Amino acid sequence: MTLQEVREKAKLTIGPHCKVCPECDGRACRGAIPGPGGKGTGLGFIRNYQELKKIRLTMDTIYQSVQVSTEARLFGRTFRLPVFAAPVGAVGLHYSDAYDDLSYSSAVLNGCLRAGSAAFTGDGVKDEVFKGTIEAIKAIGGVGVPTIKPWSVKEVLAKARMAQDAGAFAVGMDIDAAGLAVLAMQGKPVSPMPVEALATIAGSVSMPFILKGIMTAEGARKALKAGAKGIVVSNHGGRVLDETPSSIEVLPAIVEAVGGKMSILIDGGFRTGLDVFKALALGADGVLVGRPFTYAVYGGDEEGVFLTVEKIRAELAEAMVMTGAATLADIDRSKVSYQAEG
Amino acid sequence: MTLQEVREKAKLTIGPHCKVCPECDGRACRGAIPGPGGKGTGLGFIRNYQELKKIRLTMDTIYQSVQVSTEARLFGRTFRLPVFAAPVGAVGLHYSDAYDDLSYSSAVLNGCLRAGSAAFTGDGVKDEVFKGTIEAIKAIGGVGVPTIKPWSVKEVLAKARMAQDAGAFAVGMDIDAAGLAVLAMQGKPVSPMPVEALATIAGSVSMPFILKGIMTAEGARKALKAGAKGIVVSNHGGRVLDETPSSIEVLPAIVEAVGGKMSILIDGGFRTGLDVFKALALGADGVLVGRPFTYAVYGGDEEGVFLTVEKIRAELAEAMVMTGAATLADIDRSKVSYQAEG
Amino acid sequence: MTLQEVREKAKLTIGPHCKVCPECDGRACRGAIPGPGGKGTGLGFIRNYQELKKIRLTMDTIYQSVQVSTEARLFGRTFRLPVFAAPVGAVGLHYSDAYDDLSYSSAVLNGCLRAGSAAFTGDGVKDEVFKGTIEAIKAIGGVGVPTIKPWSVKEVLAKARMAQDAGAFAVGMDIDAAGLAVLAMQGKPVSPMPVEALATIAGSVSMPFILKGIMTAEGARKALKAGAKGIVVSNHGGRVLDETPSSIEVLPAIVEAVGGKMSILIDGGFRTGLDVFKALALGADGVLVGRPFTYAVYGGDEEGVFLTVEKIRAELAEAMVMTGAATLADIDRSKVSYQAEG
Amino acid sequence: MTLQEVREKAKLTIGPHCKVCPECDGRACRGAIPGPGGKGTGLGFIRNYQELKKIRLTMDTIYQSVQVSTEARLFGRTFRLPVFAAPVGAVGLHYSDAYDDLSYSSAVLNGCLRAGSAAFTGDGVKDEVFKGTIEAIKAIGGVGVPTIKPWSVKEVLAKARMAQDAGAFAVGMDIDAAGLAVLAMQGKPVSPMPVEALATIAGSVSMPFILKGIMTAEGARKALKAGAKGIVVSNHGGRVLDETPSSIEVLPAIVEAVGGKMSILIDGGFRTGLDVFKALALGADGVLVGRPFTYAVYGGDEEGVFLTVEKIRAELAEAMVMTGAATLADIDRSKVSYQAEG
Secondary structure, three states: OOHHHHHHHHHHHOOOOOOOOOOOOOOOOOOOOOOOOOOOOOHHHHHHHHHHHOOEEOOOOOOOOOOOOOOEEEOOEEEOOOEEEOOOOOHHHHOOOOOOHHHHHHHHHHHHHHOOOEEEEOOOOOHHHHHHHHHHHHHOOOOEEEEEOOOOHHHHHHHHHHHHHOOOOOEEEEHHHHHOHHHHHOOOOOOOOOHHHHHHHHHOOOOOEEEEEEOOHHHHHHHHHOOOOEEEEOOHHHOOOOOOOOHHHHHHHHHHHHEOOEEEEEOOOOOOHHHHHHHHHOOOOEEEEOHHHHHHHHHHHHHHHHHHHHHHHHHHHHHHHHHOOOOHHHOOHHHEEOOOOO | OOHHHHHHHHHHHOOOOOOOOOOOOOOOOOOOOOOOOOOOOOHHHHHHHHHHHOOEEOOOOOOOOOOOOOOEEEOOEEEOOOEEEOOOOOHHHHOOOOOOHHHHHHHHHHHHHHOOOEEEEOOOOOHHHHHHHHHHHHHOOOOEEEEEOOOOHHHHHHHHHHHHHOOOOOEEEEHHHHHOHHHHHOOOOOOOOOHHHHHHHHHOOOOOEEEEEEOOHHHHHHHHHOOOOEEEEOOHHHOOOOOOOOHHHHHHHHHHHHEOOEEEEEOOOOOOHHHHHHHHHOOOOEEEEOHHHHHHHHHHHHHHHHHHHHHHHHHHHHHHHHHOOOOHHHOOHHHEEOOOOO | OOHHHHHHHHHHHOOOOOOOOOOOOOOOOOOOOOOOOOOOOOHHHHHHHHHHHOOEEOOOOOOOOOOOOOOEEEOOEEEOOOEEEOOOOOHHHHOOOOOOHHHHHHHHHHHHHHOOOEEEEOOOOOHHHHHHHHHHHHHOOOOEEEEEOOOOHHHHHHHHHHHHHOOOOOEEEEHHHHHOHHHHHOOOOOOOOOHHHHHHHHHOOOOOEEEEEEOOHHHHHHHHHOOOOEEEEOOHHHOOOOOOOOHHHHHHHHHHHHEOOEEEEEOOOOOOHHHHHHHHHOOOOEEEEOHHHHHHHHHHHHHHHHHHHHHHHHHHHHHHHHHOOOOHHHOOHHHEEOOOOO | OOHHHHHHHHHHHOOOOOOOOOOOOOOOOOOOOOOOOOOOOOHHHHHHHHHHHOOEEOOOOOOOOOOOOOOEEEOOEEEOOOEEEOOOOOHHHHOOOOOOHHHHHHHHHHHHHHHOOEEEEOOOOOHHHHHHHHHHHHHOOOOEEEEEOOOOHHHHHHHHHHHHHOOOOOEEEEHHHHHOHHHHHOOOOOOOOOHHHHHHHHHOOOOOEEEEEEOOHHHHHHHHHOOOOEEEEOOHHHOOOOOOOOHHHHHHHHHHHHEOOEEEEEEOOOOOHHHHHHHHHOOOOEEEEOHHHHHHHHHHHHHHHHHHHHHHHHHHHHHHHHHOOOOHHHOOHHHEEOOOOO
């Protein structure tokens, strides 16, 4: 199976909303919810992609060649590369019923595991989703990050404990899902949460707690204060609030605020190992990749996921060779040029 | 009735010039007068829309959730949100004869009233238009702002008195209508007016006088000196002079000049509650929305207007939730990022 | 006859190269020589148009209304507006044989005269062209500016004397025509000229000498030193050298260098009275308009020219009303906002 | 034969990947490898072209006209213009089998020689390619620059000696070919090389050693330290690493670092003599032109190459006339305006 075959098959199975575009840039699907698009004008998604394209790699091949290592140590574990599958939920609604949230999670968890990566998995209105995913994570020795929505503190605590019991190496919360009005309509309201509530949650589990959906230095400081061990800089792919900045352009200020004090992951528009390289150069510790795994799963299940991670790893390694970086620690600000939007 | 149905019906009734575009951005109708377009190249309209799209919202959902209030106090009254219908005139000419200025005003006045907002209404060459509108405002207890064109001082004074007698909570003048050469051609010349004349007008009525069509800090200072209680930062939707700046990009300098000393409203390209949020963040006290009400009326009459206000209010409230603003006072400069054109 | 009819007729008569586009911006005809296009990539022409579009007008209608005057005093004469027809040559080649250089010159000279403006006329490889044009200028009392190509000094002196004998109120030279290789191929070489040669020419006639094709402050200083009473800031519509800056973006530096010491005219992409207003606001004393007169002549002869000047004058007057400028002297830098390319 | 005929014929013979576009800007072929495109998104190629278009020429024709000379002295030789054919390899794969690497090299070597220029020639997986090219260079008195890939030092030394024996006036290495994974797949790995290894190579031959693929000031300093007499600022036409800067935008920093201490050539997106002029104005000593020679050869063999060089020379000379540069030394920073991307 090749990635080209995966894409071709995905076009047949992924449903009416996603077009499996040659450039997955948020244009064809803008405003398509249900579907994979950004909300409203779609600018949250589109800007993620476009802003990444402004960052350029500093090529220099005059140096003593060594074997490149993409290995990353994060949250007490070693990964083959600092790239993870982002949580994706309600796939039956946004894509097609060829998969449901459980079978989708299973495919990304196993594919990522095999490739030396790991998957973040999603949460849903129905309890079976989270439960089933937790079991899948348990079955592979805890190599996955269950990501809980900002329900009531009580419910979050219960789910965090389930994650801990399953041996998950970390547990996440997408705090920006507070903007998903559709959840309240289904009788399961979500809401913003203060530092105190987050601290209670972080303190209730023994493994690292990761807050996803941070877009400001102040937000990052609050996450740190709450005891989070990591954050994901993210605008939720443009799906919870229209017209936000791209995640990459707010990264530098966040790195300045909390860099070195917690792990900083990022998602939004990342497609290639070169994109991953850019985020690392700007100070991120790792990257979550979202939509590319949707067509990977719909077109190739676990194998599609594995091939996608492999491709990204090869691209990252190549970028390191061409810029003279032997390890991730060598990928610093000097390796890219970038003028942020503002 | 849904807004989608309103739009579909509007396409059938609104006439040949307006295309009810998915993005109402001034491109399809550029130069179309009669019609809804901007004058000449249409850049006055187009820039309004484009410049608003450059402003980005600062997302942060780590805070103690509270009930959001979009309530605004302006001109001695409380509104459910700081959004008003902009005056639109000669609808029979620019759109279709499914409506005339009286039936149009009636629809926006009543729809806005019901939604907790209020409408600015227009003026015309024929006296019946203003007279009829005044009666409609009187019938709903004065919840509307008659907007007088810059005719002779004598005529303006007479009309302002009519507005006062009808109990209108404010009276406006679109001073930039001085550029409407078409009025002179119909025997009713308009012209620029000095501070002194405006002061006479402002001093002749007991309710607030609002000057619409301010595009510079100096113009705002003159309006203040004339005794106006409010201004509308506006390039008249690009219809009185081609190639002006957008209204949003001149807002910050105007806020610096007169902010806190008078109420600052703005119009030009505002479509969603997110757009409203941006103006408030840059220092405006309220927003006038124009063209969206034209298809609201042609497609849904009073109900279409009501639904449009409701949609904008919901979007504004959602933006407040996602940025951590409980009241309008919390929407400050830190809630957006923006680099003005120049 | 209306300008719309003029345009419609021009489409039938103007030949295969010019498309009489709704926006005459140099795109459809890029690289079309023969034809009206800019050389090579066409960027010289295209940039002229685009850069003008970046300049925005400062609207303010709060002031005591007075009668606007567009009257300009230049080169010892009073014109109804500071706008002139630019010299256009070889019209039979670049447009169609419905006109030749003599009949074309006659139409612009007479149309401009009637509208209170004046035309610059061109020069050609064949002596009859210049001779005939001179006679036409003489016939209307010298209200035209013969523009000589940079041939040998001897030939230029002879032609300048012919212009003087005809009573022309000024005489010009398009020094940038040194780039027209096509002339050398026809046995009439042109070349750059030093200050000394230009001083000889300027000193040989009693009326003002105008150098056209200045694009730098240094070039303007040299023109001043040569005794020129005026310059035309111009990249020759992008037709002598590809990839130059636009004329408008180099204007401010030139104004700073020689403003007040000589008359500064400009051409390149000017279409409307608003465009004229922009150049005046940036310090120009007058504007030459080129291509719009080609479709004016081909579609309406002298009458088309007259209507075109009238339209530009009305637009200029309207811009003055909307910005509070009573005379040309009031159109200063505060009346526009502009960020030049660099 | 005209260049227009060359282009027409090339369209028939050049194969399926190259479209011989009117503007050879890297868009139609983006990602096309095999083919002439840039890798991945194609941005490396596309940016080269676009960034050059941002540089504008400073026109001034007021000066004493002299005969322009485009003559350049480089690497101990005098060339009619400072423009060379860039090395292109595997033409049978990327274009069509109407040519192979030997016949292609022969055409560019001879065409360039005749036009007073010289060609850089490529290297390949099979030894016959390099060997054959060397013989072709020997046959024309050494007027060519064999360009060796970064194989093992031993192999490079052997090939450099072959170049020296053939009398080549210089020998090059495209150090950035370290990114061509396809070579390793064919059993001939390439890799980055440290300064020491490059110094060994440079020291092993008597003629100048030129390092191609420098994109940073630091890389240029290392090349200088290694004893290279020249560098080619190049991103390999976007074919070894995606998303690099354009070569022209990194040129100024490189000139500042090593200008005057070694010869600085550049390639990437150069199409016309005006493009060459821009690089010289920014401090380059010469320019390599790549893709235009591919359609020159496929459409006109040696004669197509000759005509292409002649065209570029005429354009360069014309730009010099229009900006007042008599020799290449006169083409300095004042002759262009440019704001680099970052």
